[in-house]
Amino acid sequence: MASAQTASVNLNRSLPYANTDQKRPKLRVAIVTENFLPKVDGVTRTLARLLEHLNAEGHEAIVFGPETGIRQYAGHAVVGTFGVPLIVYPGLKLNFMRPRFVRRLQQFKPDVIHFVDPIWLGAQMLPAVQKWLPHVPCVSSYHTNLPTYATLFGMPWLEETMWNLTRSLHARCEMVFCPSESTRRMLRGKGFENVEIWSRGVDTTMFGPSARDDNLRASWGCTPNPATLQNTSLSSSEAEQLALVQLAAKLGIQVSRGSSAMHRRKSQLTNGNSPDDESFIRTPPTGPSLTGSPELSPPPSYDSLSGVPELPGAAFELPPPALPTNNKSSSQVVTSTITANTQQQTSKTVLLYVGRISWEKNIRLLIEAFRVLPAPVRANAKLVIVGDGPARADLTRLCQKYQLDATFMGHQKGQRLASMYASSSLFAFPSFTETFGQVVLEALASGLPVIGLHAEGTSDLVSHGTTGLLLDVKASSTPSSPRSSPQKNRLAALRGESTLTNKTTSDLSGSDTTNGLPTPIPSVGEFAFAMHPNTPAFESCTREYSLLLERLIRDRNLRTAMGQRAQIQASKKTWWDAMDAVVRGYEKVIQERGTSNLSDEELEALRKEQQKVAPLTGPIAKLCVVVYLALFVALWLSMLRD
Incomplete structure (x- = not known):
């Protein structure tokens, strides 16, 4: 009996949810992030994908992060705050929590709060959340090896301290997401617990060989490859898989299990009790391919120093070459060996x-x-x-x-x-x-x-x-x-x-x-x-x-x-499977915490009530703001007198 229950649990984990016909509850997710769009990197792009997925699946979200001028993304509200730019790493800021964050959180009444790479803003928000919303479960996600950067930037003595801080912040959350299995092994070795995989996906309708642009290659000084390139190293099954992938990309369909997915889907249609892959039902099509887009013209290149800002200081010197170049005889021997094969490529x-x-x-x-x-x-x-x-x-x-x-x-x-x-x-x-x-x-x-x-x-x-x-x-x-x-x-x-x-x-x-x-x-x-x-x-x-x-x-x-x-x-x-793994994690921590979702009517009534007595906006908070402004004006006047 125990083995049967274990098998059932493993099966449910392999699927997006236990029953594909079961109606999933609508979630309200609050996301606290150190960085957000328009800054583009792996973290912000993944976060944007998550917000789009939550919107498509009918969930509601709110984002708390740095002030970027964005007030809404994918139908979700974005609340920003001010930050101080980092001198050692341009483009990043140390963001500070504002009282409005707590007020908006209580008005939003989240089912779960997600901290993305908590290190500075997350360190300020976590104690506030646990004080003002103690019954709301928290999860976190680890995206960037920030502690390792201390060693890379010449401060190895700081790495252990950063690991201790990072571990203590993630330990306050009930589940930690990381992108890959190797990262999970590393985190577990550092003492992290409850680490789950939040993988990534790729849009095969955009990224594929069909997006090739020979005009772009010509701008690089490269002639097009031959129209056909014979290759006999692929097996027949692999060739069938490749043909299916290419056909699906042209039709705007994402295939998540190769050619065998079609056989499993066929068996499902003939036998409704099959628990095999249902990606053709779960993964919605993303629209037609854009291979004929006129945007494929070559963008401008930067192959010279024109437009590159000068470095501060006039005495810039490049380091010496990494490898010596005095072994001319060996180079000549190798050159004569490979010249014939190299010249065959056109x-x-x-x-x-x-x-x-x-x-x-x-x-x-x-x-x-x-x-x-x-x-x-x-x-x-x-x-x-x-x-x-x-x-x-x-x-x-x-x-x-x-x-x-x-x-x-x-x-x-x-x-x-x-x-x-x-x-x-x-x-x-x-x-x-x-x-x-x-x-x-x-x-x-x-x-x-x-x-x-x-x-x-x-x-x-x-x-x-x-x-x-x-x-x-x-x-x-x-x-x-x-x-x-x-x-x-x-x-x-x-x-x-x-x-x-x-x-x-x-x-x-x-x-x-x-x-x-x-x-x-x-x-x-x-x-x-x-x-x-x-x-x-x-x-x-x-x-x-x-x-x-x-x-x-x-x-x-x-x-x-x-x-x-x-x-x-x-x-x-696929992106759908990757993003839905996070939603399943949300559902799991909510279920383990034992909290229940409010209906839309109950939520609206609660928000109206909290707007009257929102935290940090009473007479004491207003008095503190007045005192702060008075001290600032007094300091400013004293400086003018001096």
């Missing part, structure tokens, strides 16, 4: 990076690895960097100093961003501070193999040797690891025998779908040690990452096979 291979251009994203590794590619391989490749941030000026100068064929496209979104994915050949993502990596999922859905690091977030999405290649920084930067000469290493990698893994060429083109590498993910300290420029460890990692780039630049058939499998795997992650 189109440049586009290496794409998408994300914030800041130092913690580790873009320096990509630029250095691109620089040490053999000259014929580098001449057949193009580096495209999409995004903006505080390090753009420095990295632009670095690319110009090395005379690299690199183009900075600035911030992009929507169909233009989708066309950049689809018009590229590889996605290079050297970041190791991600909790999920939304851009990695978008690249996979666009049919791009990913070359990244064996790190949290990326390793949860990329299947090494199947949908991309991953660099194990710990193994590559260890001085005691066996090393042959750079010439032998490069020649071995070109034959598909890279020293980084034990996979053979047949493994690389196989059907293994296990994500990541079997080795443990390195710690932040190990990443920081290996990624510090001008050190032997960084030189070794740069060389190894360059080998991975070269491997896929040269082997177009392997690149195509990986891209096709990447598209199949990414199509299984």
Whole structure:
């Protein structure tokens, strides 16, 4: 009996809710966030998706966050407050709670309160919420590895303190969401409890190979690929899955389980007792494809220093090259070995990076690895960097100093961003501070193999040797690891025998779908040690990452096979399923707390009553405001007299 009950519970967890015909209660969700639109990053985009999902499912929400001029989003009210900009990280603010937050919370009467990445505003709101709304359950979500940034910015002594603060804030909530399994393992190792997965999805009607724009490639100086590219490495079942995914994208339908979903759906129609996948019922269509949109014309590029602001100070010097360039004989031998194969490609291979251009994203590794590619391989490749941030000026100068064929496209979104994915050949993502990596999922859905690091977030999405290649920084930067000469290493990698893994060429083109590498993910300290420029460890990692780039630049058939499998795997992650996981979490904590929802009439009557005696607005609060203003005026007058 116990085993049957356990099986039933596991089955219910695998579905959006136990009974697809059951009417779900309407929820009122209050969201407290440190950042919000129009600032665009992974957190704000995911939060926007959640608000759209709540609106589509009939739920009501209210957002408390920084003042951005936005009063409403997706039909939900947005209440802002003032903040102080961070000097060390432009674009972020320390936001302060205002009394109006508590008043609006009590008037809204939420069923659950969601704290998004609580660190400053969340630390102020949590005690207020537990005082004024003690019976309302709270949940939190962990999106950004803020404690690790202390080590990356040269303050390792602060990391433990930030972990203690973050852990204590999330411990006040009854459930903690995180984006990936690797992040959950890390959080549990840090003492976090009740951690659940809140994954991400991708819009396959927007991000896909059909968004390719040959005019955009021409603006990059790249000729179009051949109309047809034969590939025989896919099995018949994988080919059927790929055809289904491409057809569904054209019809505006999201397929979340590949070709087998159609068979399960067919069995459901013939046997109503089947508990299998019901994604064709649960996931609403998102409309027709926009592949013919005129917005696919090439956006302006930033491939020179024009328009890039000068750095403060006149004595700007670039650091010395990461790798020595005095081994000319080895380079000549490798060059003569690969020239024939390189010349067979008639189109440049586009290496794409998408994300914030800041130092913690580790873009320096990509630029250095691109620089040490053999000259014929580098001449057949193009580096495209999409995004903006505080390090753009420095990295632009670095690319110009090395005379690299690199183009900075600035911030992009929507169909233009989708066309950049689809018009590229590889996605290079050297970041190791991600909790999920939304851009990695978008690249996979666009049919791009990913070359990244064996790190949290990326390793949860990329299947090494199947949908991309991953660099194990710990193994590559260890001085005691066996090393042959750079010439032998490069020649071995070109034959598909890279020293980084034990996979053979047949493994690389196989059907293994296990994500990541079997080795443990390195710690932040190990990443920081290996990624510090001008050190032997960084030189070794740069060389190894360059080998991975070269491997896929040269082997177009392997690149195509990986891209096709990447598209199949990414199509299984839909936004509806990802966002509804949070709603199920809300329902769970509400049920465990034992609270019941008020009807619309009861809620309206309660709000009218609370408007008369709202907290922090009585005579004592008004007297405090008058005293504060009087002291401010007195101080101002005394300064004028002086």
